Amino acid sequence: MATITELKCALKETLESRGVLGQLKARIRAEVFSALDDQSQARPPLSHENLLINELIREYLEFNKYRYTASVLTAESGQPEVPLDRQFMSNELNVVEDPSTRSVPLLYGLLSHFLNSGPGEKGGKLFLRGAPLAKDSIARSMGEVGRGGETHAAEL
Numbered sequence: 514m515a516t517i518t519e520l521k522c523a524l525k526e527t528l529e530s531r532g533v534l535g536q537l538k539a540r541i542r543a544e545v546f547s548a549l550d551d552q553s554q555a556r557p558p559l560s561h562e563n564l565l566i567n568e569l570i571r572e573y574l575e576f577n578k579y580r581y582t583a584s585v586l587t588a589e590s591g592q593p594e595v596p597l598d599r600q601f602m603s604n605e606l607n608v609v610e611d612p613s614t615r616s617v618p619l620l621y622g623l624l625s626h627f628l629n630s631g632p633g634e635k636g637g638k639l640f641l642r643g644a645p646l647a648k649d650s651i652a653r654s655m656g657e658v659g660r661g662g663e664t665h666a667a668e669l
Contacts, residue, residue, distance in 0.1 A: 573618045608622065
């Protein structure tokens with residue numbers, strides 16, 4: 514007769530081999546997060562940039578079947594439950610897709626572009642310029658935007 518320890522090991526191995534154990538753990542984490550999430554505390558408004566970034570991440574997560582992680586992202590960020598239209602995302606990001614790229618998340622296409630592009634600015638590296646919207650988004654999420662939307666630069 515098998516011991517409790519042996520039964521636990523056999524059950525764990527079976528669940529792992531079927532790919533179920535990871536899903537169960539992720540589901541439990543998502544449910545715990547949902548139970549602990551304080552709905553009474555208002556979230557900062559979702560900026561246009563954060564909406565796009567979150568959607569890129571959600572599309573990647575769902576493509577890779579990280580559904581519980583995607584559900585936590587949606588709940589925690591305040592992202593709309595309904596995904597943004599792919600064509601809308603492409604237009605907002607100034608991306609033109611060919612039919613072969615539509616089957617994978619936009620994030621893969623963006624990454625591929627930067628990994629495979631020829632020499633860019635500054636000796637082959639992309640020079641990122643200041644993004645005032647990003648600074649405002651960060652400051653807003655930290656509660657550091659003053660009246661009129663100005664960012665307290667010393668705090669960034």
